[in-house]
Amino acid sequence: MEKTHCHYHSAQPATWHCVPCQRHYGDCCIPLNEDAPEETPACPLCRDPLSFLGAANTAQPFWERIPSFFAYGCQPSPLAFSAILALASLFMPSIILLWIALFSVATKYFHSVIEASSQAEKTAPHLLSAFTGEGFSLFFKQLAVFFIAMAALWLAADFNSEALFWVVNIGILLVMPASIIRLALDKTLSAALSPDEVGQVIKAMGWRYLILCAFLFILWQSPTWVTYMLSHGLPKVVLVPVAAFLFGYFGVVMCAMMGYAVFQYQGPLGYVIADEDGQAAFPAPEYQRRRALAEAEIRVKEGQSPQALETLAQALQRTPDDLKLNERYHQLLFGLNARERCLHHLAHYLPQAARMSPALAATALLNARQLKPDYLPDDALVCEKVAGALLERHKTREGLSLLRNLHQRFPDYPHIPRAYLLAARGFAEGLGQVEPAQKLLAFVRMRYPDSPLGADIAALEATLSRLAAKV
Ligand SMILES: [Zn+2]
Ligand SMILES: [Zn+2]
Structure with a gap:
């Protein structure tokens, strides 16, 4: 799936969608109200509630954050988890029930890493969570999946065709991550074995699923290689716990990567998960201001300038002294060549701009002169400030015209x-x-x-x- 962008800002990833209007919007166009967080934002064009796309378009691709998965595995909980595996490999008696219990705990922890990571949680699940609560049956479900895979491989080996054996082998390797992801998210064996459900994971990621498989394969091989390299000269008593520790660590790293891939492809996977860092929300007045500015921009881009004017006029009734709103309103009136309204608004806007941003005031005066060649502000200080800004911009004649006969026009200044x-x-x-x-x-x-x-x-x-x- 390709990234979708804001219809009005092609550099911004889309986070909202209006089905009737067929418009995608980014956070740029849809500010959120901090004072009413449960409110679903409305489409700026039709006022229907928007549907949230989650972080599907904003998430950083998983292959760009490989180091963060290794860092994830270095948190206290995953390290403690790996240490427990290492200690168990040394000291745990070979009672089969004990080992089943250990693998059950390990499977539960791995799956909780996938789950947490799919929610873009940056801290690993607490180690205790592996020992408590539900989900121990996951191990048997996962075991069943592995058994079925083994059985398929065994059957393929029976056909005496090396080609067939490798096709099945590679096929299983390619399907396994998707199946594990399904099991972690849906917790049912039927989902983990369903070609439809597993296929959906692969389809959602497209060819990038192969990247995921490649990384997972490398990670899967890593503990083996590391132990192999250490095996020369090291006694078994050191080697076994090292291998167990690496198995735990790389397992967590792999699960964190699979989980993040789910987070990244949440849109096509049918999940909607809030953004990693959450969207910025604004207090009600700032929210209304931003919404008005965004809506006016959208209306203008849609060729609906009268509605844009209306939106800005309403916002200006609430906050008549907002410089940005006034500036947009002025530019829109000027662009529409609405001479009378523009000149009328200038009486309010120009003094304000002269006070807060003389550069904007200079632009406004030049606009005013195009509508009315002898336009003069009726305030001496405004004349002086705007003249200063015009002179700075090398609009000398326009600047001087504002100062001409100032002592006669404003004897008390x-x-x-x-x-x-x-x-x-x-x-x-x-x-x-x-x-x-x-x-x-x-x-x-x-x-x-x-x-x-x-x-x-x-x-x-x-x-x-x-x-x-x-x-
Ligand atoms: Zn936008
Ligand atoms: Zn709409």
């Missing part, structure tokens, strides 16, 4: 010297016009002799006169 100093810099640096800059500065010096900016004005005047002398 206390920062005229500061604004005109800015304008003088704009003339000199932006347009290379020294003369109007000098005139402005002379005006400020005469009209506002007590301005605390006197030193700055004098410094700029000195620079300008040096420039003028050079020309």
Whole structure:
């Protein structure tokens, strides 16, 4: 199965699906409400409840996290489990019932590792859980599966055809992991032996199932090879517990890998398991804000701009001073060429943007000028701030136009010297016009002799006169 992505953000994995709309959504488009965690999110387009895809598209492929499976086996519980196997191999008397009990406990522990790992739990199951509760019969079920496999192999050997024997042998090797996974998840022998159920596991993973088999085969061989390499010169009393310990450790690593493969392919396997780290949820106000922004974006991409406007307008009624909502609303109105509404909204948005993000305010003013060439904000501070941002962006003429005759338009504005100093810099640096800059500065010096900016004005005047002398 290939990964599915958000219909609107092709880099984001899909986590939700709307069947009627045939749309996949990522977490990018579907924020969650922290204050109502049980609420199923609704489709932004049709409002039907969405179906959760789990981590099917977000999970990291198992072959990219091989080291983490080895690390998984190094946790205290799996190590203690392996140590018990090692000790038992040394000291346990050869009473068949005792050994059956031990294998039963071991099988139960292996299966609980598959189960926990399939839920993306990062800590291994506690060792005690292997000795308590239900599930000891798993051993006999697993044993039955192995017996049937052996019987098939034995039958194949009877045909005196080496080719047939190997086909059956490899076939069993390939089917076994899927069967073990089925048994761990469904706990029934019928599921572990059912070609349908086992086939579903293989089908869900596709050719990647072969990767899993290859890794499992290597792991399965590892204890044998390690013991083989150690066998030269080491006494049996050391070798047997080492082999038993490695059997336990590599068994846990294999089970962790099989379990994670189930987690990764939960979608096609028909399981829905929450994400590894859980999805981010937001407190109600932030959730509503994010939902409005996401929905507006989706509506625009679907060509439903009026509905997008409606969504943003509703959100703005709740939080009129949210900069991002206002910015989106402004851009949408401007994009739709809704002249009157856009100019009306600017009266609210421009002062806010000038206060919080002058760069956004500069963009908004340039937009406004396209709708109305002589647009002027009716607030002196807004004019000054936006002019500053425009000058910084080298939109000198637009910036200067906001400062023209500021002292006449706003006679009570206390920062005229500061604004005109800015304008003088704009003339000199932006347009290379020294003369109007000098005139402005002379005006400020005469009209506002007590301005605390006197030193700055004098410094700029000195620079300008040096420039003028050079020309
Ligand atoms: Zn998205
Ligand atoms: Zn829908």
